[in-house]
Amino acid sequence: MSHCKEIHEKLSAFIDNELPSEERSLIVEHLHQCSSCAQEETSLRKIVDLLDAMPDESPASAFASIAVRLAALWKFKELVWKPVVGFIERLLYPGYGTGRRCPVSRYLCNFDDFPPESLSSIYISFIQGARK
Amino acid sequence: MSQVAEGNLSAFREIVVRYQRPLLNYIYRYIGDWAAAEDIAQEVFLRVFKTAKEYQPLSSFKTWLFKIATNLCLNELRDNKILRNSIDIDELNTLTSARSSPERETESRELSVILMKALQSLPEKQRVALLLHKYDGFSYIEISRMMGCSLSAVESLIHRARQSLKKQLSPYI
Numbered sequence: 001m002s003h004c005k006e007i008h009e010k011l012s013a014f015i016d017n018e019l020p021s022e023e024r025s026l027i028v029e030h031l032h033q034c035s036s037c038a039q040e041e042t043s044l045r046k047i048v049d050l051l052d053a054m055p056d057e058s059p060a061s062a063f064a065s066i067a068v069r070l071a072a073l074w075k076f077k078e079l080v081w082k083p084v085v086g087f088i089e090r091l092l093y094p095g096y097g098t099g100r101r102c103p104v105s106r107y108l109c110n111f112d113d114f115p116p117e118s119l120s121s122i123y124i125s126f127i128q129g130a131r132k
Numbered sequence: 133m134s135q136v137a138e139g140n141l142s143a144f145r146e147i148v149v150r151y152q153r154p155l156l157n158y159i160y161r162y163i164g165d166w167a168a169a170e171d172i173a174q175e176v177f178l179r180v181f182k183t184a185k186e187y188q189p190l191s192s193f194k195t196w197l198f199k200i201a202t203n204l205c206l207n208e209l210r211d212n213k214i215l216r217n218s219i220d221i222d223e224l225n226t227l228t229s230a231r232s233s234p235e236r237e238t239e240s241r242e243l244s245v246i247l248m249k250a251l252q253s254l255p256e257k258q259r260v261a262l263l264l265h266k267y268d269g270f271s272y273i274e275i276s277r278m279m280g281c282s283l284s285a286v287e288s289l290i291h292r293a294r295q296s297l298k299k300q301l302s303p304y305i
Contacts, residue, residue: 009288009291011291012287012290013287018287043298044294044298046305047301047305048266050247051266051297052266054243054244055244057157066148066174066177
């Protein structure tokens, strides 16, 4: 670990506290003795600081948009997808009408978690949540 | 997540509230397009809701969430659905050298634009590793699991990313 090149390669992990303590101690020791590596470490820290200072963008609440998308998804599933799957099942699945559902259509209709009556409650919950 | 799987919408809402900001900022810095980042973030949350029943807690929820986001970003970029701000290194050099006085350094907006451009110019893997660590606090070991590479590879990716930024942003440091 005494070579500057090896030290340089480890400097980012050192700055991020991602090195085992023995390795860390070796680097600390080296930085006290080598001005070139110390300078490199300072430059990297400045880059870290620069990135830290980059302001976060504040998102508008995603609730309303997600609620709208969930509703559109539900509409498509209920009004288009499920009837089509049901029609194909009736045509092709011999067990239709016996109470057993075709395993494939059960998979295709995995949007049962959006029953019609939950549509308004989904929207209301989201709006209420967004207002809190 | 188990509550979300049972259709508990307030649990889902909490997830959205908690993660929308870091997730959206991660995606934005990854692809460099705010509108597209919003779309992808929504898609991530929708996937969480839809696949909640299949969720296996093999890793932390946050790791799973950001992995979905990373994959969606990769897909979008690879399918060229998003026209990335093409990064012109000469343009970046012009921007960084155009500073006429030290006072201008304080213009954080300008600096943000330059930083965004510099981030976008990084190779994809370096960018992902750096962003996951810098903005979302993932450890190197978590990043290595998410990216499917070794710990030393993550070390190297993050280091090379910073070296590259150091070179590009030398007027600011």
